[in-house]
Amino acid sequence: MAFIKINKDNYFYNLNECLKRVKDINKLIIILKDNAYGHDINIISDFALEFNVTYAAVKNQEEAQKIKDKFKNILILSQIPKYYEAKDNYVLAINDINYLNYVKKGDKIALKLDSGMHRSGINTHNLEDVLKLIKDKNLKLVSAFTHYSSPNNIKFQKPNYIKMKEYLEQNYDEELFFHSANSSTLFLGENDIDGAARVGLAQFGYCDVKANLKPVLSLWAEKISSRKIHKNDSIGYDEVFVSDDEFVAANYDLGYADGLLYYKGEGEVYLADDKSKILGKISMDSFSTYDLEDEVCVFDNALKYANYFNTNPYEALVRLNPNIKKIIV
Numbered sequence: 001m002a003f004i005k006i007n008k009d010n011y012f013y014n015l016n017e018c019l020k021r022v023k024d025i026n027k028l029i030i031i032l033k034d035n036a037y038g039h040d041i042n043i044i045s046d047f048a049l050e051f052n053v054t055y056a057a058v059k060n061q062e063e064a065q066k067i068k069d070k071f072k073n074i075l076i077l078s079q080i081p082k083y084y085e086a087k088d089n090y091v092l093a094i095n096d097i098n099y100l101n102y103v104k105k106g107d108k109i110a111l112k113l114d115s116g117m118h119r120s121g122i123n124t125h126n127l128e129d130v131l132k133l134i135k136d137k138n139l140k141l142v143s144a145f146t147h148y149s150s151p152n153n154i155k156f157q158k159p160n161y162i163k164m165k166e167y168l169e170q171n172y173d174e175e176l177f178f179h180s181a182n183s184s185t186l187f188l189g190e191n192d193i194d195g196a197a198r199v200g201l202a203q204f205g206y207c208d209v210k211a212n213l214k215p216v217l218s219l220w221a222e223k224i225s226s227r228k229i230h231k232n233d234s235i236g237y238d239e240v241f242v243s244d245d246e247f248v249a250a251n252y253d254l255g256y257a258d259g260l261l262y263y264k265g266e267g268e269v270y271l272a273d274d275k276s277k278i279l280g281k282i283s284m285d286s287f288s289t290y291d292l293e294d295e296v297c298v299f300d301n302a303l304k305y306a307n308y309f310n311t312n313p314y315e316a317l318v319r320l321n322p323n324i325k326k327i328i329v
């Protein structure tokens, strides 16, 4: 059976690298959305708890439910408000002014500030109306945050964020928790405005900018069968691989249903050993390669693996089927 190894030491090492830059553990928000980027939300939330993380963030209420007893605060990033049921430790991100029609008195909320990514959030022109609504409805505004579209765009968005932050500080009585940096912003040292960070990818060992981190996840497959291949034999669907040699091939138990990126037999994809090629198209539940060990590592570096498919480690990781067995090492 295929499996994933999760390296606990590397996870702690990465969190420590993040904490060196945030300094205060209460300002380090760990993003656990999408099954903790494919690493398993139960396992990773337990690790984070052991590291004394107090603040986590997830995509929606369903994910929040899974970690509800573990963290002092859980930021819910993209919950559709009409289905929302608040809890004491939930903080709902307000992605649009109309969310305020649904939230109830006493619900904790965080204002998402659109400083120039134009994906979601409240913009400068709405800020006054939003504050008025919050006061009228007696909502508990506890935080405000923005998100940068790229390292390059920080210089354009940051001044807008600063202006909105100042407006809120001057016009709202309670103290607010401000945060703006994701992984790459943190490792660029651009979290100086608020000192906080929302760390997703970096905890798992990758970052779009220079950072000294260690991959946490490796993906392993087990051999299903092997056979002798003769010259001119093809392997797999649509005969995209035809052998010009005689060798022994084997089939392993991971395919695109498990979240492997789809390989249609063009270009070359190597396993973690950097020398064994995937032969032919991958199938729904398996791929073929040379007759290697009974257990082979498909990738232990999601960036290298993602590069074969012109994508990024985010996609390579989140596509992994949550049902793949996890082994903590």
Ligand SMILES: *Cc1c(COP(=O)(O)O)cnc(C)c1O
Residues within 6 Å of the ligand: 031, 033, 077, 147, 181, 182, 183, 184, 198, 199, 200, 201, 202
């Ligand atoms: C996913 C997400 C993050 C984490 O981004 P990384 O690049 O993985 O660190 C931070 N903030 C928001 C709003 C997000 O949606």
